[in-house]
Amino acid sequence: MSRFRDLVESGSFVVTGEIAPPLGTDLTAMRAAVDLLAPVCDAINVTDNQGASLHLSSLAASRVVLEMGVEPIFQQTCRDRNRLALQSDLLAAWTLGLTNLLAVTGDDPRSGDHPEAKGVFDLDSTQLVQVARGFNEGHDMKGRDLKGATDFFIGAAMFPDAEPWDMQQARIEEKMAAGVRFFQTQAVFDLDKFARAVDVVHAAGAKVIGGILVLRSARAVRFINERLAGLMVPEAIAARIEGADDAAEEGVLLAIEQARALHELADGIHIMPLGLDAAVARIVREAGIKS
Amino acid sequence: MIITRPREWERVRAQLADLGATRVFITGCGECATIAQTGGESEVLSAKQRLEDAGFVVTGWSVGDVTCNAGGQRLEARKHAGEIESADAVLVLACGAGVQTVADTITKPVTPGLESVFLGNVVRQGVFEERCQMCGDCVLDRTAGICPVTTCPKGLLNGPCGGMWDGMCEVVADLECTHVSIRRRLAEQGRAAKAEPLPPKDYSKKLKPGKVDIRPKYHGRKAGGAS
Numbered sequence: 399m400s401r402f403r404d405l406v407e408s409g410s411f412v413v414t415g416e417i418a419p420p421l422g423t424d425l426t427a428m429r430a431a432v433d434l435l436a437p438v439c440d441a442i443n444v445t446d447n448q449g450a451s452l453h454l455s456s457l458a459a460s461r462v463v464l465e466m467g468v469e470p471i472f473q474q475t476c477r478d479r480n481r482l483a484l485q486s487d488l489l490a491a492w493t494l495g496l497t498n499l500l501a502v503t504g505d506d507p508r509s510g511d512h513p514e515a516k517g518v519f520d521l522d523s524t525q526l527v528q529v530a531r532g533f534n535e536g537h538d539m540k541g542r543d544l545k546g547a548t549d550f551f552i553g554a555a556m557f558p559d560a561e562p563w564d565m566q567q568a569r570i571e572e573k574m575a576a577g578v579r580f581f582q583t584q585a586v587f588d589l590d591k592f593a594r595a596v597d598v599v600h601a602a603g604a605k606v607i608g609g610i611l612v613l614r615s616a617r618a619v620r621f622i623n624e625r626l627a628g629l630m631v632p633e634a635i636a637a638r639i640e641g642a643d644d645a646a647e648e649g650v651l652l653a654i655e656q657a658r659a660l661h662e663l664a665d666g667i668h669i670m671p672l673g674l675d676a677a678v679a680r681i682v683r684e685a686g687i688k689s
Numbered sequence: 690m691i692i693t694r695p696r697e698w699e700r701v702r703a704q705l706a707d708l709g710a711t712r713v714f715i716t717g718c719g720e721c722a723t724i725a726q727t728g729g730e731s732e733v734l735s736a737k738q739r740l741e742d743a744g745f746v747v748t749g750w751s752v753g754d755v756t757c758n759a760g761g762q763r764l765e766a767r768k769h770a771g772e773i774e775s776a777d778a779v780l781v782l783a784c785g786a787g788v789q790t791v792a793d794t795i796t797k798p799v800t801p802g803l804e805s806v807f808l809g810n811v812v813r814q815g816v817f818e819e820r821c822q823m824c825g826d827c828v829l830d831r832t833a834g835i836c837p838v839t840t841c842p843k844g845l846l847n848g849p850c851g852g853m854w855d856g857m858c859e860v861v862a863d864l865e866c867t868h869v870s871i872r873r874r875l876a877e878q879g880r881a882a883k884a885e886p887l888p889p890k891d892y893s894k895k896l897k898p899g900k901v902d903i904r905p906k907y908h909g910r911k912a913g914g915a916s
Contacts, residue, residue: 477843481889503850506843506860522845524886539889555851562856565849565872572847572886584851630854 400497402441402469403551406580406605412666413682414607415439418448419459432466434675438682441469441498447478450510457487461494472496475504480520481539488533492548499550501526524576527552531577556581558595559588567598574602582668585611587632593663607666610656612674613649616640650677657685690721691784692809692817696802704800710777712746716791718756718783727803728782748776756787766794773797825894828887833874840867846887
């Protein structure tokens with residue numbers, strides 16, 4: 399059973415982190431990252447070929463995280479698998495003990511390390527959520543009874559900073575109607591925009607975990623603004639990191655400020671450490687979220 | 690119409706070299722490839738010049754009305770039978786359908802000179818845009834006449850995805866997010882509130898190869914309709 403789900407649904411403020419499985423079979427670095435995040439995280443997202451670039455599967459890596467005694471959030475994108483494979487992997491996830499699901503669209507292959515690959519997108523994220531909810535209700539996409547249902551805690555992504563808002567709002571509402579119980583957002587830089595998203599989600603009884611990117615260097619800021627899909631660091635924040643004597647320290651201080659602010663507004667924070675895994679515990683503690 | 694673009698000249702030369710061809714007949718198309726300016730009379734004549742400059746002998750050329758029409762192409766082949774017979778290969782400046790129609794009507798080796806790229810709208814002369822994938826399961830009734838399957842680079846039925854920023858697509862620069870366009874037009878038409886997410890697409894409607902037979906005399910005798 400999902401302790402993460404119990405925390406979220408009971409209204410506790412949760413902390414989630416994020417790891418990327420390796421390109422290869424050596425799990426040493428991934429385990430080390432889990433060890434750094436686990437003391438302050440209630441669950442850890444395990445990405446699925448993130449950035450449309452090849453990694454060990456989220457399915458296997460999520461199981462490794464679970465065996466380390468840490469609760470994973472199994473991420474599944476629609477990019478690499480058709481509906482047969484997605485359903486089959488969802489069944490596999492449940493049998494492997496993975497109970498938290500984050501259903502996302504996935505970046506386009508053209509932005510990744512195999513730009514020649516065919517993007518599948520047989521389903522989109524809303525449809526994938528509908529499939530997972532169907533599994534929870536005991537049936538597959540064709541309405542046939544499953545021999546053994548699932549009980550996934552279903553999450554989805556959200557980008558509260560992105561305009562136009564009315565369309566984002568419609569999208570969020572559609573995802574909740576499809577079965578989403580919690581959202582993890584992309585990096586939040588605008589708290590007013592975040593607050594209006596929280597209102598929409600809370601009105602439907604779901605939860606919002608606000609995203610924090612640890613901006614470790616001026617280079618990272620440039621990379622995010624130029625290359626990462628849909629993440630725009632505002633000029634003032636970019637200038638603050640770029641102008642700092644110690645950019646990594648400034649990035650951590652910024653993350654602490656953001657965590658404090660989100661502590662007031664959100665149901666949790668999701669920290670994307672961008673390699674600064676060692677700073678995650680400090681961010682959570684200095685923001686006064688956990689001791 | 691079918692949009693084509695010229696295949697790299699070096700590659701076309703290599704194809705002819707692979708066939709051991711020194712004598713070439715050229716076929717264009719009077720329909721789509723003429724409008725796309727890739728296989729009309731003027732492009733066929735410049736290909737002829739190019740081949741001759743490279744030392745090939747061009748035995749003849751033709752630009753039939755519609756190269757993918759088997760009946761018309763058979764007539765065209767008969768008209769130029771001698772010129773085709775004396776060639777080692779036929780270079781076709783038409784879409785893939787045209788190339789195959791030519792290949793079905795003659796015995797000489799056929800080689801393509803164009804790439805077939807999409808079913809295109811003619812936005813204005815010389816500007817073509819892809820708007821339809823011919824998926825066999827049209828959703829335009831639900832999407833305000835804008836096809837997300839074609840115009841969203843990911844082909845998502847429901848969106849925007851997480852990459853949309855300021856109403857723009859994350860994959861293709863300078864492209865408005867199709868799902869933003871769809872939702873805006875639905876709202877302008879007072880249809881937004883009723884809009885439900887689209888269900889997964891039925892790709893069995895697009896199983897290859899497609900075939901349609903609308904001849905009345907065959908009804909009941911032979912499998913008809915679209916597949």
